Amino acid sequence: MKNNAIIITGANGNVGSYFAKKYCDLGENLILIIHKSDHRIKELVNDHSDRIRVLKVDLSDYSMLKIKLAEIITETDWEPDRLIHTATARSSTIKSLADSDPEMWKNIINANLVGTFNILKTTLKYFKENSNGKIVLFGSNVSRIGLPKGTAYAASKAGIANIGRTLAAEEAASNIIVNTVSPGPIKIDDSQFSESYRKFRQEYYEEKLRETPLKRCASFQDIFGLCEFLLSKDNSYITGEEFFITGGKI
Ligand SMILES: NC(=O)c1ccc[n+]([C@@H]2O[C@H](COP(=O)([O-])OP(=O)(O)OC[C@H]3O[C@@H](n4cnc5c(N)ncnc54)[C@H](OP(=O)(O)O)[C@@H]3O)[C@@H](O)[C@H]2O)c1
Numbered sequence: 657m658k659n660n661a662i663i664i665t666g667a668n669g670n671v672g673s674y675f676a677k678k679y680c681d682l683g684e685n686l687i688l689i690i691h692k693s694d695h696r697i698k699e700l701v702n703d704h705s706d707r708i709r710v711l712k713v714d715l716s717d718y719s720m721l722k723i724k725l726a727e728i729i730t731e732t733d734w735e736p737d738r739l740i741h742t743a744t745a746r747s748s749t750i751k752s753l754a755d756s757d758p759e760m761w762k763n764i765i766n767a768n769l770v771g772t773f774n775i776l777k778t779t780l781k782y783f784k785e786n787s788n789g790k791i792v793l794f795g796s797n798v799s800r801i802g803l804p805k806g807t808a809y810a811a812s813k814a815g816i817a818n819i820g821r822t823l824a825a826e827e828a829a830s831n832i833i834v835n836t837v838s839p840g841p842i843k844i845d846d847s848q849f850s851e852s853y854r855k856f857r858q859e860y861y862e863e864k865l866r867e868t869p870l871k872r873c874a875s876f877q878d879i880f881g882l883c884e885f886l887l888s889k890d891n892s893y894i895t896g897e898e899f900f901i902t903g904g905k906i
Pocket residue numbers: 665666667668669670671672690691692693713714715716741742743744745767771794795796797838839840841842843844
């Protein structure tokens with residue numbers, strides 16, 4: 657009997673690293689996909705090297721992702737059965753569409769949409785072999801309200817939700833369940849952002865929280881609880897949905 661494993665993208669990110677710690681505490685095998693840095697998960701990986709493998713890759717590079725994931729699966733003999741896709745690129749330039757640089761726009765779409773296609777295509781191969789898989793994609797509340805000065809991010813997040821809806825229908829017969837979780841503002845460590853981007857976020861969050869009935873950002877726990885259920889054996893019927901975690905703000 658093979659051991660299952662959870663694949664987490666953006667595993668060094670705010671949400672991804674929280675999920676990695678939670679699922680590690682639950683005794684799961686983890687394949688953590690990181691991009692540039694590993695500072696949030698370094699200690700976790702060192703302490704649980706028997707149950708964690710780290711894959712460092714740019715998700716927009718399909719060939720490299722496919723090769724490196726296959727290497728890990730061959731080496732461990734794990735059978736991945738869940739994917740949590742949190743990785744995201746953001747535009748830190750804060751410009752309207754009219755003022756946006758075409759290359760910047762393309763880069764965000766490439767990381768977020770092509771990257772989503774790439775991780776799904778590489779992962780589905782394993783899920784389909786076993787007719788078993790559950791997927792949570794991360795969208796954002798901006799998929800329904802837009803994001804002035806962030807069109808590429810907003811477009812990519814709406815696109816991810818629609819990939820989820822479509823994939824759920826395509827792969828239902830293979831017993832693969834796909835949902836998108838779309839939070840509003842989350843309380844995160846924003847120290848990695850530039851001064852101007854941090855200011856933009858803070859002003860945006862203040863405005864959004866004024867309109868939020870529960871008057872606070874989502875916590876990691878708020879998000880984890882829903883995702884844990886969607887990925888659990890208890891969920892065999894909810895698929896193709898987009899869940900908004902927004903403290904009552906429609
Ligand atoms: N934080 C919020 O308030 C909020 C609100 C709504 C929705 N969300 C969504 O929730 C999810 C998690 O958000 P978060 O705050 O945890 O984000 P985060 O801290 O910025 O983490 C995102 C991760 O994605 C990685 N990444 C970026 N480009 C990549 C690429 N080309 N290939 C592979 N990995 C790449 C980054 O790695 P590097 O840093 O090494 O490049 C980073 O670790 C995202 O999908 C986001 O859109 C967040």
